Amino acid sequence: MTETAPWGEVADSIEFVPAEYSSKTQSETAAQEILRCDPVDIDTLVGAGLPFEYRSGVRYFDLNDLYNLGMYSGRSNTQPELAFRMLFRFASRPVERLLSEQTWDFRVLLECPECDGSAPWRFEAPDIDRFGGRLADVTEPRPSARTAEYTATVTTTGARSPLVAPALRQLTQDYLEAGYRWQMIPPAMQADYELVHRLGATSCIAASLFLAERFRAAGYRAEAKRGWFCGVLGGALDLPHACVEVEDEDGVYKTVDIAKAQLAARLSQDTRDFQELCIGSVYNKAIPSTAPGDAPLAHHDCGSALPVHVRADIQVKR
Amino acid sequence: MTTEPIQAVREFILERNPKLEELPDDLDLIDSRAINSLAFIEFIFLLEELTGETVDPEDLNLDDFRTLKSLETRFFAKEAAC
Numbered sequence: 101m102t103e104t105a106p107w108g109e110v111a112d113s114i115e116f117v118p119a120e121y122s123s124k125t126q127s128e129t130a131a132q133e134i135l136r137c138d139p140v141d142i143d144t145l146v147g148a149g150l151p152f153e154y155r156s157g158v159r160y161f162d163l164n165d166l167y168n169l170g171m172y173s174g175r176s177n178t179q180p181e182l183a184f185r186m187l188f189r190f191a192s193r194p195v196e197r198l199l200s201e202q203t204w205d206f207r208v209l210l211e212c213p214e215c216d217g218s219a220p221w222r223f224e225a226p227d228i229d230r231f232g233g234r235l236a237d238v239t240e241p242r243p244s245a246r247t248a249e250y251t252a253t254v255t256t257t258g259a260r261s262p263l264v265a266p267a268l269r270q271l272t273q274d275y276l277e278a279g280y281r282w283q284m285i286p287p288a289m290q291a292d293y294e295l296v297h298r299l300g301a302t303s304c305i306a307a308s309l310f311l312a313e314r315f316r317a318a319g320y321r322a323e324a325k326r327g328w329f330c331g332v333l334g335g336a337l338d339l340p341h342a343c344v345e346v347e348d349e350d351g352v353y354k355t356v357d358i359a360k361a362q363l364a365a366r367l368s369q370d371t372r373d374f375q376e377l378c379i380g381s382v383y384n385k386a387i388p389s390t391a392p393g394d395a396p397l398a399h400h401d402c403g404s405a406l407p408v409h410v411r412a413d414i415q416v417k418r
Numbered sequence: 419m420t421t422e423p424i425q426a427v428r429e430f431i432l433e434r435n436p437k438l439e440e441l442p443d444d445l446d447l448i449d450s451r452a453i454n455s456l457a458f459i460e461f462i463f464l465l466e467e468l469t470g471e472t473v474d475p476e477d478l479n480l481d482d483f484r485t486l487k488s489l490e491t492r493f494f495a496k497e498a499a500c
Contacts, residue, residue, distance in 0.1 A: 133434065133456075133457065179456040179457065179459060179460060180456075182459045182460055182463060183456065183459040186459055186462060186463075186475050187475060189474075189475065190476065330476075331475060331476035332475070385476075413480070415478075415479060415480070416476055416477060418479070
């Protein structure tokens with residue numbers, strides 16, 4: 101695609117979120133703002149297949165679809181392009197900064213939409229000890245209605261521990277070279293990782309589930325684990341995160357942050373050291389949790405069928 | 419001189435919130451959603467342009483962005499003192 105492809109071509113290059121996973125919450129005005137485009141461009145996108153719903157005479161769109169259109173528009177001024185350019189600045193810097201100890205004020209707000217009343221919460225907490233980090237000042241969510249909070253001080257640290265097993269390295273390389281296209285995808289759909297990859301797309305959770313399965317098929321103990329990516333604009337953007345944990349042939353558990361490696365390569369040319377760090381080593385901007393890759397981070401026992409919203413605010417401790 | 423950059427900030431927010439008739443100095447820009455999570459990035463690029471300094475996304479404290487007052491203190495006070 102050329103740098104300034106018409107919006108219709110951009111739409112053709114995107115795998116829109118299938119209806120069963122789609123949540124159309126963004127108004128036409130919001131869509132114009134996200135994509136920095138005109139009403140006529142929105143008409144073009146709709147004509148090219150951008151799914152929408154009419155509510156009270158207004159068209160509403162899925163945020164993931166808008167994000168992906170912006171990411172791959174080549175226009176340089178859409179909000180998603182600006183967001184990822186900002187987020188991945190760190191990946192071009194000396195990786196030593198990612199290997200030192202870093203302490204975070206970790207706060208997660210849990211919200212149960214259409215809550216059926218006070219009940220206990222189950223939260224998949226940070227699980228950092230295994231990788232040299234530590235937890236302190238933990239406040240667990242108490243039984244309540246609608247909202248609750250988990251807070252802690254989390255110290256992360258990095259370590260160079262690249263994958264050593266040739267089979268693991270080859271499977272990882274094969275995945276990176278397979279041409280899957282990174283997209284923003286709703287977490288529930290990411291768990292359906294076979295569908296995501298059938299569409300030629302990828303994302304951190306889907307990629308981790310997929311790669312973990314390949315590692316297991318090759319005879320290694322491996323599991324995709326969810327977690328958090330730190331330093332994301334003071335919690336202003338909440339991005340899902342997951343990586344693969346695999347027991348290497350040297351007996352050491354390694355983390356493979358496959359989607360970050362792929363995304364860094366796409367967004368910034370000068371990230372080779374960071375990409376290598378993603379292939380087995382641990383770095384101080386990621387906090388693993390106790391949640392498996394395809395499991396929610398929180399549950400409220402009130403009986404509501406709707407999933408709990410989990411919003412993290414992770415800031416450098418000052 | 420603080421008037422010009424903070425005025426540019428004010429115009430940025432008002433342009434994106436046509437329903438806002440005025441922008442009090444102490445309005446919580448985050449909680450009121452005057453700056454939402456996506457516009458937040460554009461806003462940071464605007465601040466970089468106005469201050470001539472690069473913002474490290476890891477060092478951001480949302481409290482610095484809550485009001486026009488806190489923005490002025492965090493990003494423009496140094497210029498005011500010059």
